[in-house]
Amino acid sequence: MIATIDLSSFTDDSKRPHDDSEQVQAGRALVAALHTQGFAQVIGHGLSQVEIDQALNWTKMLFDLPYEDKMKAPHPPGSIPHRGYSGIGKEKVYSHDDVTADEDESDVGKSLRKISDFKESYEIGSECDPVQQNIWLPEDALPNFRSYMTDLYIKLCAVSKIVLRAISIGLGLDSTASAALTELISDHHCQLRLLHYPAISKEKLENEMIARLPAHHDWGTFTMLFQDSRGGLELQDPATQCFHRAEPKEGAFVINIGDMLQRFTNDYFISAVHRVSLPDLDNAPSSGIPARYSIPFFVCPDFSYTVSTHPKFISGETPAKYDPVKFDEYGVMVSKYQYQVEELP
Numbered sequence: 001m002i003a004t005i006d007l008s009s010f011t012d013d014s015k016r017p018h019d020d021s022e023q024v025q026a027g028r029a030l031v032a033a034l035h036t037q038g039f040a041q042v043i044g045h046g047l048s049q050v051e052i053d054q055a056l057n058w059t060k061m062l063f064d065l066p067y068e069d070k071m072k073a074p075h076p077p078g079s080i081p082h083r084g085y086s087g088i089g090k091e092k093v094y095s096h097d098d099v100t101a102d103e104d105e106s107d108v109g110k111s112l113r114k115i116s117d118f119k120e121s122y123e124i125g126s127e128c129d130p131v132q133q134n135i136w137l138p139e140d141a142l143p144n145f146r147s148y149m150t151d152l153y154i155k156l157c158a159v160s161k162i163v164l165r166a167i168s169i170g171l172g173l174d175s176t177a178s179a180a181l182t183e184l185i186s187d188h189h190c191q192l193r194l195l196h197y198p199a200i201s202k203e204k205l206e207n208e209m210i211a212r213l214p215a216h217h218d219w220g221t222f223t224m225l226f227q228d229s230r231g232g233l234e235l236q237d238p239a240t241q242c243f244h245r246a247e248p249k250e251g252a253f254v255i256n257i258g259d260m261l262q263r264f265t266n267d268y269f270i271s272a273v274h275r276v277s278l279p280d281l282d283n284a285p286s287s288g289i290p291a292r293y294s295i296p297f298f299v300c301p302d303f304s305y306t307v308s309t310h311p312k313f314i315s316g317e318t319p320a321k322y323d324p325v326k327f328d329e330y331g332v333m334v335s336k337y338q339y340q341v342e343e344l345p
């Protein structure tokens with residue numbers, strides 16, 4: 001069961017002046033869901049279903065382009081810059097379960113599971129990111145794509161700040177703690193990712209080792225995930241270890257906690273394990289598995305920001321678990337374990 005939280009008391013102009021008690025109630029409900037499960041469905045966040053559909057349509061238009069066109073904006077080899085287009089099977093995400101206990105850590109990047117993720121992706125950041133520059137298609141390959149996505153990035157940053165405000169109010173943070181929390185969002189270092197999981201025929205499913213996206217957790221502050229009407233995202237309840245399917249919901253995104261907010265809160269919020277799975281062969285429809293589109297927006301601090309646990313979350317009963325960590329160093333460390341983008345041909 002995934003909680004649904006309505007943030008319209010933060011966004012709906014018709015409710016102005018906002019009723020503080022409604023905001024406190026919504027903030028507390030969000031915090032309760034993030035504390036017990038690490039994820040929730042969020043509605044009333046300021047983006048309408050029409051706007052979400054528009055973003056998913058642009059995503060489809062991008063991936064409908066011929067491969068040669070998409071390869072005019074190729075993701076460079078390696079993990080930085082994390083920008084541009086990666087073709088099917090270029091990225092493998094693997095969870096710690098894929099890494100056997102006796103393996104030498106330094107070799108972990110070479111010991112990837114043999115299964116590639118059957119998806120293609122396109123990574124976009126801020127146009128003002130001082131570290132990573134966007135890699136765009138030529139304008140004539142998909143006119144207005146660049147300006148639409150640049151605008152979407154800015155809108156999603158604004159939504160993420162509303163979510164953070166709701167979290168701050170729900171936690172009852174004072175202004176100093178709230179300011180520290182705000183540092184976990186950088187306008188210039190979030191990541192907008194467009195994803196396409198192509199349709200899979202039953203025959204392919206029978207004969208090949210393929211996956212969509214194995215269980216993993218994200219390493220930013222939190223992730224806002226928009227998915228199409230087919231759904232497919234599953235999130236693990238930390239108490240029961242069971243995966244719950246996030247049913248597509250009108251006007252909703254799924255929020256999942258990332259490692260930075262887990263560390264800031266000393267595990268009060270847990271970084272949520274999630275995956276996109278394929279049905280068992282026996283349960284697959286004879287027509288195969290339809291295509292799926294999704295748009296995760298990874299909310300992150302600045303590259304060079306050092307994330308520390310806030311003292312509010314440290315006590316005799318809950319001693320500090322984490323050393324401060326620089327976000328870029330953490331990203332390099334985790335990406336070695338979780339993601340590998342193969343060298344492009």
Ligand SMILES: O=C(O)CCC(=O)C(=O)O
Nearest residue numbers: 195218227233276294296
């Ligand atoms: O496609 C999805 O629903 C999930 C994507 C995701 O978890 C990721 O890219 O980290």
Ligand SMILES: [Fe+2]
Nearest residue numbers: 216217218274
């Ligand atoms: Fe993820």
